[in-house]
Amino acid sequence: MNAWLNRYIGAPALFGLMGLALVLVGVLQSWSLALTIAIYCVIGAIMALGLNVQWGYAGLFNVGLMGFAALGGIAAVLVSMPPTTEAWQAGGSGIITSVLLSLATLAVALLVYKRMRRGRARMWTMVVILLGGYLVTRQFFDPAVELIEAVNPAATGYLGGAGLPIMLSWVVGGLFAAGAAWLIGKITLGLRSDYLAIATLGIAEIILSVLRFEEWLTRGVNNVNGLPRPLPQEIDLQQTAWVQEWALRLGTTVPDLASITVKLGYLGLALGVLLLFWLAQSAIHSPWGRMMRAIRDNETAAEAMGKDVTGRHLQVFVLGSAIIGVAGAMLVTIDGQFTPNAYNPLRFTFLIWVMVIVGGSGNNLGAILGGFLIWFFWVQAEPIGLWFMDVVTGTLPAESWLRAHLLEGAAHIRLMVMGMILLLVLRFRPHGLIPERSVRPHSLRR
């Protein structure tokens, strides 16, 4: 009965409530805000889907989501921004030489690793080759970087991108993230889950360091603004006849309608991607999904049945990270700017975790709901917290330092709220709001 309720009443009702909440925001605050929240909700839901593939299907503990999202973000820059020709002329050859050199170093090191016998001699040869290659590469790399960063540093100072349509970066971002995931998965999968967690935490920090400090590639903390947009600008829309006509008919102003139209467009694009992923996952759901669950629930038994556990884990780790990379590229596309300092592990990694756990790990619909719900709370907790603090401190005199401090700190209440939500769900509803179908008693167990 309970399962039936969950399946046929629970999920639609919960999604209905979520929609109602967004409509309420539209009525009470503004439609533009409601649409913005909805767009980010969808992106959150896509990230949650990606994590759900890894955690819900395979029980992989990935806390490096921020890094994969950021890789997607830089893909948007590298694909869409126009190339800086001067910078390429100045330092392009140096960069290409150093890339080739480092690849050669890696190839030689790998060859030595394969050919020589295990032992001290091999280890030292490897160290010498890698260190030597690194130092030689730096000889070409450092001057090239200086040349590139000197080219008009206020506006460019980096190599620029490929000047292609930005929508392409949604695919490229996924590929970037998949590549990084393959590398890190090769090293850490097959080891204990705690190690994977720490390793992904580390790789995310490193990816972020690279994006922050390699200014020749990413402009670093100078940010990249004004990315090309896949949809027309609001300003251009305001000039078109049909927008002016409809604004008159609907009784709104032209700028409002233009901005809402653009946002609706983005929402449509994002929803399209979400639907695509959801369908793709449902399609491969049956045999593949069952095998993944079998591995998750009992690795030893699955291995005894001839399943390649580490290989499947790698597959699923790459797939989930790619989805997160796509979401990262979408985020930057919609923001229209790339700001490395905006990536914060609480917001980009652990919040996604809260989404999946609250929504229901192992259930895609649950992950999507979690993405909507948690993002909604994350955004709205700030005004609610402010209002709450205002009411609580209402009795204090207006100039009291305590009141000022509490009002200032209200923004941080949402962190506490997220922590509380996570802990309460784990305790009272460990399978989430929309639990995985056919929940087994140990489905959280690896």
Added chain:
Amino acid sequence: MEDILNALALLTNFVLLPAAAYGSQLALGALGVTLVYGILRFSNFAHGDTMAFGTMIAILFTWWLQAQGVNLGFLPTALLAIPFAVLATVAFMLLCDRWVYRYHRVKKAPAVVFLICSVGVMFLLNGIVRFVIGPGEQHFADGERFIFTVVQFREFTGLEQGVSFRSSQALTLVSALLIVVALFWFLERTRTGKSMRAYSDNENLALLSGINPDRVVLITWVLAAALATVAGVLYGLDKGFRPFTYFQLLLPIFAAAIVGGLGSPLGAIAGGFIVAFSEVLLTYAWRRVFEYLGPEGWAPEGLMQLLSTDYKFAVSFVILVLVLLIRPTGLFGGKSV
């Protein structure tokens, strides 16, 4: 000869002392992580924020004491505040255990559930710290700043290069030593400490021989909270307090604990120093040292810096990966589950 002494002075000032202090801070942090892992069997992601919480309380008490006109002369006032901060942090962690972890422990939930719970606690602590003291940077060190300064050292020895010994570094080294000695005495010599090690080695056997698991868990949280607070305050005195930095310390701390072998206290200390020294050695610009050591009038090209300081996290990470590949249980043979 004098050139060699100058090079040594440079190394002491920029590598040995900072790395030793940082290593002790990491070691104290890693000890807390490793204890929780050994006894409660999960990786505590909230440890960095526990450090931040303890430090925050210490800072608040320091400010209060300073307002009362209390100080410790040449020592930082924060030392007086540490006992209060430890008490508050211990109380918080025990409440967390009572309300969060115990329920799952009784249900014998898998380790990963505890891990996710610790993420929840991390959010909570993060929110509290930012709410109470704000996300900005706080400096709370007072008292004498230096044991001896660069100028004093130069005048004393007549060398070209000077060494400064900051009191925060001295304080870190001395207190880390005292704490580690006390902790090992406790673990090796006292009945409670032995029961903890027994529980860590083999839970079932320990339970059979009448060890009270609740007591062991309680003492583990007390130790972890106290270690986190002291590590946090020492780090804050040395480098300043910023909530986000403490969260980021999680990576080097875990690297230290894993390099040494999760669950092995001795390993945690060794790991802390390995991580700290590699970080400092790899990001140090060696140019001036080679100037002294090389022939007269010769200077190497460039800074001779292997890695820019921006990438210090990469160092902990690479060490971590190397150890995982070569010796997955860590140098001192920790647990594997």
